[in-house]
Amino acid sequence: MREAIINALIHRDYKEPADTRVFIFDDRFEVVNPGMFPEGVKPEKPEHKPVNPILCGLVYDIGLIEKYGSGISMMKRLSKELTNKEPYYEFSRIQTTIIFLSPVKETTLIDMIDISEELGERQKTAIWHITEYGKITNSEYCKLNNTNRATAFRDLSDMVSKGVIRQYGDGRSVYYMLCEANSEANNEANSEANKQETRNRFQLWKGD
Structure with a gap:
């Protein structure tokens, strides 16, 4: 420069x-x-x-x-x-x-798999939910993991700080989505074939 x-x-x-x-x-x-x-x-x-x-x-x-x-x-x-x-x-x-x-890009799901060791089981479950439904809220996180709102907030905030997800909205309307490198990556990830590939990768990632 x-x-x-x-x-x-x-x-x-x-x-x-x-x-x-x-x-x-x-x-x-x-x-x-x-x-x-x-x-x-x-x-x-x-x-x-x-x-x-x-x-x-x-x-x-x-x-x-x-x-x-x-x-x-x-x-x-x-x-x-x-x-x-x-x-x-x-x-x-x-x-x-x-x-x-810029050489800096936001974290995609494939990049996120590389930091899987830094995420807990509740957080991995949340990622699976987001890949299926596009987003997750604090309440949904609580139901998925049978936990309280304070723990959900702490887990989700940790994922935000790691660049895995991004927070949108405010107050009661807050929700979280996976970070994507660009709109093209978003479109590609939304295709059914790529969703299935993501599911397969996620199963391998979790070790199921």
């Missing part, structure tokens, strides 16, 4: 009045720069054509540039080493945006 910001500052057209902007979202990081790439330069074929050669030389001299023309390749390489997707560019007539998708 540092490389993206440096590139934006040294390669932008300072005749343009717009600012170089950095945006941080829950799922991505963006650097937006006024203007376009120099003519003949593309992200997939980077080369050193400085828009501001004096500024570029200064930044190189103080050690913020390791090698001319290597910035885009470096960002892609480091992203891959960190098991993240490569950054990508979006272009419009007035600006260029580089986007880094």
Whole structure:
């Protein structure tokens, strides 16, 4: 990300009045720069054509540039080493945006199985209920596990803190659902075939 910001500052057209902007979202990081790439330069074929050669030389001299023309390749390489997707560019007539998708994702059921040793039997039963019915409430947790509301609240809060489930609503309308990586994962998990696969995995997980 540092490389993206440096590139934006040294390669932008300072005749343009717009600012170089950095945006941080829950799922991505963006650097937006006024203007376009120099003519003949593309992200997939980077080369050193400085828009501001004096500024570029200064930044190189103080050690913020390791090698001319290597910035885009470096960002892609480091992203891959960190098991993240490569950054990508979006272009419009007035600006260029580089986007880094967040390497952090919410916990899916498959990820959750990997932390099964951290969950108790009551909590595993709750997960089974959620995979069948989509959500669970404190009252349903009590009935499933024949326990009191204080214990149910403690167990559910523990699962929230582990990133296994997420709380929705407030007061008496509170309910809990499994954390999902994205809406696509939600849709996939809702298919009957995948529900059955989840049930099979869950039975193996519980050791039944």
